[in-house]
Amino acid sequence: MASKRSKHLLPGFGLTLGVSMLYITIIIVLPLLAMLLKVGGMGWEEFWRIVASNRSLAAYRITFSSAFIATIFNGVFGLLLAWVLTRYSFPGKRILDALVDLPFALPTAVAGLVLVTLFAPTGWYGQFIEPNGFKVNYTQAGIIIAMTFTSIPFVVRTVQPVLEEIQVDLEEAAKTLGATPWQVFSRIIWPTILPAFMAGCVLSFARSLGEFGAVVFIAGNLPGKTEIVSLLIFIRIDEYNYEGAAALAFVLLVAAFSLLLLTNALQSWQVRYADRSR
Numbered sequence: 001m002a003s004k005r006s007k008h009l010l011p012g013f014g015l016t017l018g019v020s021m022l023y024i025t026i027i028i029v030l031p032l033l034a035m036l037l038k039v040g041g042m043g044w045e046e047f048w049r050i051v052a053s054n055r056s057l058a059a060y061r062i063t064f065s066s067a068f069i070a071t072i073f074n075g076v077f078g079l080l081l082a083w084v085l086t087r088y089s090f091p092g093k094r095i096l097d098a099l100v101d102l103p104f105a106l107p108t109a110v111a112g113l114v115l116v117t118l119f120a121p122t123g124w125y126g127q128f129i130e131p132n133g134f135k136v137n138y139t140q141a142g143i144i145i146a147m148t149f150t151s152i153p154f155v156v157r158t159v160q161p162v163l164e165e166i167q168v169d170l171e172e173a174a175k176t177l178g179a180t181p182w183q184v185f186s187r188i189i190w191p192t193i194l195p196a197f198m199a200g201c202v203l204s205f206a207r208s209l210g211e212f213g214a215v216v217f218i219a220g221n222l223p224g225k226t227e228i229v230s231l232l233i234f235i236r237i238d239e240y241n242y243e244g245a246a247a248l249a250f251v252l253l254v255a256a257f258s259l260l261l262l263t264n265a266l267q268s269w270q271v272r273y274a275d276r277s278r
Contacts, residue, residue, distance in 0.1 A: 038246040050247040058224040059232045066140055067208035070147035074204045078155025086163040103150045108213025115146055115218045138226055142218035147208035154207060158200030162193045199266045206259040209252060
């Protein structure tokens, strides 16, 4: 009797599962299905004409390259921030830890307005960097900064729990055997956190691809220079060109779904790696 009860810990499992599936169907499945039907009804030639136009290709180049550069920054500084929060105690640590989640809580439009104000010619940052010939607002650099700001928590929050679970005894044992700090990190810590680090970077990249609110304010709308895919989709919707918007959205959907599969594969690898190391 006890074994049967342990299979379903939540009361009313059938009801809760049904409500969850209904929610997923209405909020996620049906909108995606409507978009796929819109794409499927336009024909291959029309679809290819939209997604392979010069303006679309320029938007892909700007979006994917900016997301890639932002992910590199997030990987480096996100790992350092997770290390500091995990390995050191200092005044204001809890405040810094809470600030990591600020991009999640802050509306992206507000983040974009803040960044535009900071990097304006009279802003706190812009008044120092623009006289030296470095402009951020309405350039690709602004897109990268906005993407970095909104997606860095993914790296920190993915790596931080793994760092906290690493056994300090292994590091101390390695040090007693004469290992240098770099050897301890490269041979003990890094292999352990690598799957989580890669998963965090993938999530950061996927988040950057779909960013809109923070980017649209600081990037402006310069086709071929600062126009990202999500902004181009918004423009097509504003023009009542729903087929064009659906085709562009389908490209991002395929990219996001591929990254999701990659993230799940990395997480499965992490579980198998942890089981083998025990």
